[in-house]
Amino acid sequence: MTSLRTGGTGPAPTRRQALTRALNAISYEILPFRSTEEQVLEHVPTGISMTVTTTEAKGLGPTLDLAQKLTGHGYRVAPHLAARLVRDERHLIDIVAQLREAGVDGIFVIGGDAATPAGGFHDAYTLLDTLDSLGHHFTQIGIGGYPEGHGAISDELIDRAIELKAAYATHIVTQLCFDAGITTAWARKLKRRGVELPVFAGIPGAVSRQKLIRISAGLGLGQSARFLKKQQNMLWRFFLPGGYRPDKLFEGLAPRLAETETNLAGFHLFTFNELEKTEAWRRKLQARLGNGS
Template sequence: MTAPGLSGLLRRVRYEVLPARATEEKVLAHVPRDVVVTVTASPVKGLEPTLDLTARLAAHGYRVVPHVPARLLRDDAHLKETVDRLRESGVDDVFVPAGDADPPAGTYDGALPVLRRLSELGRPFAEVGVTGYPESHPLIHDDITVQAMWDKREHATYLVSNLCFDPRVLGQWIARVRGRGVTLPVYVGVAGPVQRAKLLAMATKIGVGESTRFLAKHPLWFLRFAAPGGYSPEALLTRSEGALTAPSAGVAGLHLFTFNQIAETEAWRRTLLDRLDG
């Protein structure tokens, strides 16, 4: 990949973290304040850990984007309470996926009704992100996920793509989205430099977070991580150069799944930036 293209993407990153006990300490120790931090939500633990960590990180001066899964919201009153808490913390950007909770905690079974309700509440957040699926969703047909992005476009301001390991598939997905007339900026989801031993240890824990659940639903993807030499974020970015840097692609930056390997992710990013800049 050309240095300017890769450097630009590496400077426009978002770090996805899990709301675990040591997450705040890790972020403070390793993540610069100009890096956006997104906080996942677990169907086992509910929204409270996400809201709590979001407030603490925002108080430290980070721009924080909490995940607010529709299926974790009990009702309109719970949504309004969540909005008020986030606004009080200075949050102006939220990510609204459907979520994994089964059954749902309340009346919302998908993201679109929540997005519509946020619009009815006067659009309390300047930025609202929704999910895209370059590789097939385990439960939803590809055509439906693309149609869903079209339906959400009036209520959202950007897309975040889920994990994808195939540059060809990623490029085709971006072309399909643009071909359908969806013009929202895209943050491309990329797994960070995951260490095999740590990932395997994390996978044995129950309820650790949405990211690990996602891997559990995609065993072939998990094998790509776990196999020695099986995954390299730099290789994926290099092979995806054309898809990610074309002006028509509308790629706003990278959404890095850290799996809470925060120090390793930032060290990898800095090392690669230093090498490109040098």
């Protein structure tokens, strides 16, 4: 694999172009904490799109509030809309109206982690279908992809669900995966099944190894997370001394953006709110590519 480090041979022009395009197609995922708005304003350019996560513990309120605040600052932000936290059609209508008034024109629809749905929406598909029938203003609707499968749902059901949801969506963002080969193979399989939506590969941002292990293992994100949990003595193979950096995954996936066998279109970085580190990584890589190093 060609190194991006200063003093290396540098990527060939076509590879450099792929890497540059990938950097320009990056978006960030952020967590709705009290300090997040301030961190975004300090470290993230308004040209970078973001999504805001949601959890059962916090509910939809903090997610929607942060998305609206950041939109007011000139960012393009899509809140995660967890179907199992939406009570009923009236609640959904109110959410859509609230986001329309704030100028939020995108959402990312997930099923959510709540064991018991708040109402009649059991999964992302049922919410997407209802949203479509009610009408909405959203120009961007993202749905999730699972290169390593889902711990609680069979691969067959996952494949069928993404085909159904794709009819209502504009793009797919994959769950966190540490293996470029697995993500690429999944994207090829998805296209063979007739799903033509652009796919944005979900990879970690520049995150401390402790935070990455803790969050990944806690989320149960497939074989990559299990490996990290069980083989911590081998972390040196994956993490640089200062912590995890996305270089290897980025380099492995960026050239695939030009392939016709997949619809890979860019990257979505799970920042875990390590915004200063992640943005510094992106800018440093931009500078290296711009200098041809």
